[in-house]
Amino acid sequence: xxxxxxxxxxxxxxxxxxxxxxxxxxxxxxxxxxxxxxxxxxxxxxxxxxxxxxxxxxxxxxxxxxxxxxxxxxxxxxxxxxxxxxxxxxxxxxxxxxxxxxxxxxxxxxxxxxxxxxxxxxxxxxxxxxxxxxxxxxxxxxxxxxxxxxxxxxxxxxxxxxxxxxxxxxxxxxxxxxxxxxxxxxxxxxxxxxxxxxxxxxxxxxxxxxxxxxxxxxxxxxxxxxxxxxxxxxxxxxxxxxxxxxxxxxxxxxxxxxxxxxxxxxxxxxxxxxxxxxxxxxxxxxxxxxxxxxxxxxxxxxxxxxxxxxxxxxxxxxxxxxxxxxxxxxxxxxxxxxxxxxxxxxxxxxxxxxxxxxxxxxxxxxxxxxxxxxxxxxxxxxxxxxxxxxxxxxxxxxxxxxxxxxxxxxxxxxxxxxxxxxxxxxxxxxxxxxxxxxxxxxxxxxxxxxxxxxxxxxxxxxxxxxxxxxxx
Numbered sequence: 001x002x003x004x005x006x007x008x009x010x011x012x013x014x015x016x017x018x019x020x021x022x023x024x025x026x027x028x029x030x031x032x033x034x035x036x037x038x039x040x041x042x043x044x045x046x047x048x049x050x051x052x053x054x055x056x057x058x059x060x061x062x063x064x065x066x067x068x069x070x071x072x073x074x075x076x077x078x079x080x081x082x083x084x085x086x087x088x089x090x091x092x093x094x095x096x097x098x099x100x101x102x103x104x105x106x107x108x109x110x111x112x113x114x115x116x117x118x119x120x121x122x123x124x125x126x127x128x129x130x131x132x133x134x135x136x137x138x139x140x141x142x143x144x145x146x147x148x149x150x151x152x153x154x155x156x157x158x159x160x161x162x163x164x165x166x167x168x169x170x171x172x173x174x175x176x177x178x179x180x181x182x183x184x185x186x187x188x189x190x191x192x193x194x195x196x197x198x199x200x201x202x203x204x205x206x207x208x209x210x211x212x213x214x215x216x217x218x219x220x221x222x223x224x225x226x227x228x229x230x231x232x233x234x235x236x237x238x239x240x241x242x243x244x245x246x247x248x249x250x251x252x253x254x255x256x257x258x259x260x261x262x263x264x265x266x267x268x269x270x271x272x273x274x275x276x277x278x279x280x281x282x283x284x285x286x287x288x289x290x291x292x293x294x295x296x297x298x299x300x301x302x303x304x305x306x307x308x309x310x311x312x313x314x315x316x317x318x319x320x321x322x323x324x325x326x327x328x329x330x331x332x333x334x335x336x337x338x339x340x341x342x343x344x345x346x347x348x349x350x351x352x353x354x355x356x357x358x359x360x361x362x363x364x365x366x367x368x369x370x371x372x373x374x375x376x377x378x379x380x381x382x383x384x385x386x387x388x389x390x391x392x393x394x395x396x397x398x399x400x401x402x403x404x405x406x407x408x409x410x411x412x413x414x415x416x417x418x419x420x421x422x423x424x425x426x427x428x429x430x431x432x433x434x435x436x437x438x439x440x441x442x443x444x445x446x447x448x449x450x451x452x453x454x455x456x457x458x459x460x461x462x463x464x465x466x467x468x469x470x471x472x
Contacts (some may be wrong), residue, residue: 003272005167006234007202010142010267014125016159026162029124031154032110033060033097035084036415037129041151042091043277054158055096059119060088061110062101068405074102081416095137097157108381108407111223111456113350116383118249121294122237122264127154132349132431134226138218139238140267142202142261144302145226149181165231166276168201169269172209174283179465181359182217183351183429183448184222185209187289193279195297199229201277204269209283210235216355217421223350225297240263252450288464290336291433292444293324298433299446300336302463308332328443329423337461339445343426344375344456345438346402346449348412349431352380354387356449361396363453363467369401369421370459376418378410383391415437 016025038060045052052058065081066074076082085102089319092099106117112130115119122140129151140336141362146160154160170189190197201345203225204221205218213221218235225233229247235241242261246252252260256459275312287301298321300306306325309318309332330339346352346360357377375396379385384405388394398404411418411432420426422441429452430437445461454464 005269005273009311032128035088045187052095058097060099064409066408068408085267109349112380135223137222151229163201168277171206171207181448182220191299197231202232203230216353339461342424345411346429347378348430350431360449360453364400375456378405429453
């Protein structure tokens with residue numbers, strides 16, 4: 001009788017050869033590239049006289065360095081960024097790799113573009129030179145980030161020398177309380193287990209709470225699991241997964257679809273499977289969460305005070321707290337609610353999908369961005385942008401005073417011209433709040449799209465549960 005986890009089944013089905021007890025040669029169904037982690041790999045490939053082995057199983061997207069201000073055609077004016085984009089275009093043209101460049105109508109963030117094109121399907125192994133490739137676990141695919149030398153190896157062989165991960169299951173049961181979302185769930189989990197709490201593990205999410213989440217909400221959850229140190233995040237495919245893939249994978253005809261379903265329904269951990277670590281949580285304990293520090297695990301519920309060093313378990317943790325509060329300009333034992341903000345950013349591979357934009361629009365409909373706050377929305381792809389415009393979501397956000405931008409990574413990280421100035425405080429739907437992540441000296445508070453929208457209306461971090469969302 002089989003007693004394998006879902007993760008182990010995916011690895012076994014893609015193992016070309018076993019190298020030793022801890023390492024295998026793993027086959028990749030799909031490899032994604034962007035403009036900043038692929039140039040060295042292509043250069044090394046050329047220097048060795050090698051070619052891309054399977055160009056049709058590669059996809060490239062310009063996303064991190066691209067400006068998002070409204071302009072047609074889109075022009076990358078920063079010389080270094082332009083060179084990166086040009087190098088990617090040249091490399092893709094030579095190798096025969098599909099590229100979504102700056103002016104492609106489907107351009108966007110790789111982790112949003114790939115699923116909406118129907119390229120991510122249950123049972124796949126997907127690699128990318130970006131840590132948030134864990135996103136694809138939401139659709140039952142094993143996705144994880146790789147380094148530049150590994151990108152070269154994948155381009156040349158369509159395989160990767162892969163070190164096996166330990167297994168962890170996180171089970172959450174119960175209905176999410178009013179005002180909470182999958183972003184609150186993942187920040188809450190990270191605050192509970194720590195920024196290294198899943199280091200070395202492939203995490204499988206289970207339980208009735210997870211089953212109730214939409215496919216897009218699951219992507220948010222899996223996307224940010226890497227912030228707990230996880231090497232992968234997985235959710236067993238179910239009807240929600242199948243409906244999402246069916247809606248986006250137009251290339252699968254009836255016969256192919258039925259054959260795929262027959263395989264996908266078996267993609268789950270066996271009842272007797274053993275996990276190296278297990279956590280169980282109750283969804284009723286989750287509230288809207290906000291980060292107060294410079295690590296995603298430094299977070300509190302919106303109605304809770306910022307902690308002080310006396311509550312820290314070690315001197316090292318107390319020192320980390322002091323440094324974070326000094327950088328963030330915050331005082332311990334004060335409520336995080338009411339903290340004034342300068343900027344609001346809604347977007348990123350974590351929360352730049354149409355569902356995220358709808359959640360924000362529901363909060364701001366009929367209201368206005370607070371004076372002195374600059375608020376911007378950056379759709380995760382051209383498809384998301386057009387959908388929001390067609391259904392009126394974009395107009396709601398614009399009418400409320402948000403800047404409506406072109407697709408891209410934007411203010412998630414300071415690799416383009418959407419950056420915070422030193423000392424500016426931002427309510428952000430992104431995934432990392434490290435020092436300088438959104439700009440040198442910038443101060444980032446991670447939260448859900450609804451919470452960020454509420455902060456924009458109030459001019460400060462505020463409890464979204466106190467604002468009435470519109471359903472019209």
